[in-house]
Amino acid sequence: MTYCVGVLVEEGLLMVADTRTNAGLDDISTYRKLHHFNVPGERVMMLASAGNLSVTQSVLSMLSEGVPGDDGEPPLMKLIEAPTMFQAAQLVGRAIRRVRQIEKAGFEAANLRFSISLLFGGQIGDEPMRLFLIYSAGNFIECSTDAPFLQIGEHKYGKPILDRAVKFETDLYDALKVSLVSMDSTMRSNLGVGLPIDIAVSRRGALDLEVSHRIEAGEGYFHDLRERWSAALRAAHRSIPRPPYGPAPAK
């Protein structure tokens, strides 16, 4: 299982991704799911992946080495060469379709499901910063200012806090904090989502990463965030009056 969230606020873009990969509960590994394609000063691009690990790795390799046309023919285009974020997202979609063409017969023979979903965001030159969610068919949607975040993988546990606390105007690092709380909620409920956590932050217009960091188990800030959030939640529901439906409480 996987949980990744991408947030595009006024000040910039961030992604948070776990690293747990499992083929059954008895076969758990750590794999990076958050990747960067950067040319500082020219472009910054982040890509977070969920789904079948062989598929996501093949798509990433193809994006690095070059994606052929939908007919499988040259010319190849690398992600780093895409002229706009829209065309870059189209290229990611094309890479997914190409990997599907290659793997289709083998997956069907083994009764495997071809599954991949990607968060892809960034900025190229002086065009706007953008964030996309790309599906396994290669089609994609774009993040809006009304709901300035997108999620892939095990998204439900961590969605309520994002719904309530992240607006387009939210400070970039507050949005990162809320995303880490969202990740914490998910990790508590799904053992398939686990530490370490990779984070990436890019400020709008900077055309580079401001933060690229791995939060390891035991890291002080994240441990403290989990403790404080639990305590704050307990305090929060204590601050709500008792329901008026039963008998009055004994004094």
Add this chain to the structure above:
Amino acid sequence: MTYCVGVLVEEGLLMVADTRTNAGLDDISTYRKLHHFNVPGERVMMLASAGNLSVTQSVLSMLSEGVPGDDGEPPLMKLIEAPTMFQAAQLVGRAIRRVRQIEKAGFEAANLRFSISLLFGGQIGDEPMRLFLIYSAGNFIECSTDAPFLQIGEHKYGKPILDRAVKFETDLYDALKVSLVSMDSTMRSNLGVGLPIDIAVSRRGALDLEVSHRIEAGEGYFHDLRERWSAALRAAHRSIPRPPYGPAPAK
């Protein structure tokens, strides 16, 4: 869609259930999903249902009129006659299997999925209060003191707050409050879960309902709970320090 939660704490049992039934987004109705089978002073039983409405209604009617043996033969037994909560839960399972026998051919012909899950809890005489989750195969699990709640339907959005805030020792009406927060989180994320909300509370040993209430849209307490919870969540994440990963914030 449906969301129901049952909580069994030291002081007693409660259930919270929404009432929205839909066959597509363009066909939405209100149906009661939380039911009681009571003989005050002798027994109290609550049953909350999720799944195909025709199936859940048939199971309920059969539990009222009498469930035949697994061979479809008499003697019939009504839920209200079951001598213990364990045997009552077995009877609910038998009713599910019996309805499946009756509907199987028709469901298969129409390519319909036979789906039902039930929360069933209560107390009979001087035996312990119990809470069960009964699956569509008729098998069931029992709630434990380690995780004193069970959920059916759209359960993920509302689980993090229950995980953190409900313990076996939690006050009965605090547990009701947290369950309403859990319902609120679910309603915000899934339009298939909606008001009004039915609630039921039974204190351990009372052998009767202490509360049986329907929260309608616009009811003051629930509206206030939603507002306060949103405000408290915003305050809660403000109380967590800014992540230490980026540059220091401008003063």
